[in-house]
Amino acid sequence: MFRRDIGIDLGTATVLVYVKGEGIVLNEPSVVAIDTATKRILAVGEEAHRMLGRTPGNIVAVRPLREGVIADYEITESMLRHFLKKALGRKRSFFRPRVMICIPSGATDVEKRAVLEAAIQVGASEAFLIEEPMAAAIGAGIDVAEPRGNMVVDIGGGTTDIAVISLGGIVISTSLRVAGNKMDEAIVKYIKNKYNLLIGEQTAEEIKKRIGSVMPREVKKMEVRGRDLIQRLPRTIEVNTMDVVEAIKDEVEAILRGVEGVLEKTPPELAADIIERGIILTGGGSLLDGFDRLISERTGVPAMVADDPLTCVARGTGKALEELDALRGGIIRGGLRR
Numbered sequence: 001m002f003r004r005d006i007g008i009d010l011g012t013a014t015v016l017v018y019v020k021g022e023g024i025v026l027n028e029p030s031v032v033a034i035d036t037a038t039k040r041i042l043a044v045g046e047e048a049h050r051m052l053g054r055t056p057g058n059i060v061a062v063r064p065l066r067e068g069v070i071a072d073y074e075i076t077e078s079m080l081r082h083f084l085k086k087a088l089g090r091k092r093s094f095f096r097p098r099v100m101i102c103i104p105s106g107a108t109d110v111e112k113r114a115v116l117e118a119a120i121q122v123g124a125s126e127a128f129l130i131e132e133p134m135a136a137a138i139g140a141g142i143d144v145a146e147p148r149g150n151m152v153v154d155i156g157g158g159t160t161d162i163a164v165i166s167l168g169g170i171v172i173s174t175s176l177r178v179a180g181n182k183m184d185e186a187i188v189k190y191i192k193n194k195y196n197l198l199i200g201e202q203t204a205e206e207i208k209k210r211i212g213s214v215m216p217r218e219v220k221k222m223e224v225r226g227r228d229l230i231q232r233l234p235r236t237i238e239v240n241t242m243d244v245v246e247a248i249k250d251e252v253e254a255i256l257r258g259v260e261g262v263l264e265k266t267p268p269e270l271a272a273d274i275i276e277r278g279i280i281l282t283g284g285g286s287l288l289d290g291f292d293r294l295i296s297e298r299t300g301v302p303a304m305v306a307d308d309p310l311t312c313v314a315r316g317t318g319k320a321l322e323e324l325d326a327l328r329g330g331i332i333r334g335g336l337r338r
Helices: 073-091 109-121 132-139 180-195 201-211 241-247 249-265 268-277 291-299 309-322 324-331
Strands: 005-010 014-019 023-029 032-035 040-044 059-062 098-103 126-131 150-155 160-166 169-176 221-228 234-240 279-282 303-305 332-337
Touching: 005 073, 005 309, 014 073, 014 309, 023 073, 023 309, 032 073, 040 073, 073 109, 098 109, 098 132, 098 309, 109 126, 126 132, 126 309, 132 150, 132 160, 132 169, 132 279, 132 309, 150 249, 150 268, 160 249, 160 268, 169 249, 180 201, 180 234, 180 241, 180 249, 201 221, 201 234, 201 241, 234 241, 241 249, 249 291, 279 291, 279 309, 291 303, 309 324
Parallel strands: 005 098, 098 126, 150 279, 279 303
Antiparallel strands: 005 014, 014 023, 032 040, 032 059, 126 332, 150 160, 160 169, 221 234
């Protein structure tokens, strides 16, 4: 078979590419650096991410996807083309690949069409969509086709997707535009208000990853550098885990309410399955210390983080494409042929 099947986790924060027979071949930030004077793209992915907050006036580093959907179509198309070319490398064949891309469960028809068209424009022979929680469940090793209830909470960069899955379909779901990026923004705001210190997006993300928690068992500390808003000079402060807990409490509460809301609407038979099997957490946000314990405490339902939660959606997207004929009913959201 010369055709190559590709699954893409087109995330707000990160793009992961899964190639059939090879696994995850690319994992880079969803960032593009642009010269504002010439509109020329200077860098994509990891190289562009290093430019965030460090560019001269005529260069901007932007995220073309916001809250899980395309915010700038042309830049997204260029980014997709770059990543596909990089993922296929020297093994590119005469046959165009089939591409499956995951989308938030709350994406509109317009947003779905934009993603499909972007995939076709960059060279896919066929493009298909799969909703993020379904892809996450498949990637986490759940048999989504069986007649039993499974609940997945995928906490990504732009969205948190919560769904109950049974018989190869999503029974009930919600997509919250609250996830890792909103937490980073909340940390920036908190540090600014409490310490009169301005920090960047990358620093906030590092704070979250290194000392962040939603249900801490220990308090960690970290030195943070930024610009003093009063003296306008560089300054170093020490922040701790409790700062992060306080900073992101509203975002965490929104996710907890989303989980409760889906559980409340779940049919009794499927709810019984979920109580027995537990809630599966995927996505980068699931790695925030204590999230599984907090969800368990709040809902009374066991919760656990999937193996390798960062790549569950990408792996599930690729595996769904490998079994396209078997999974076509209820899982694939659309298709276009070039």
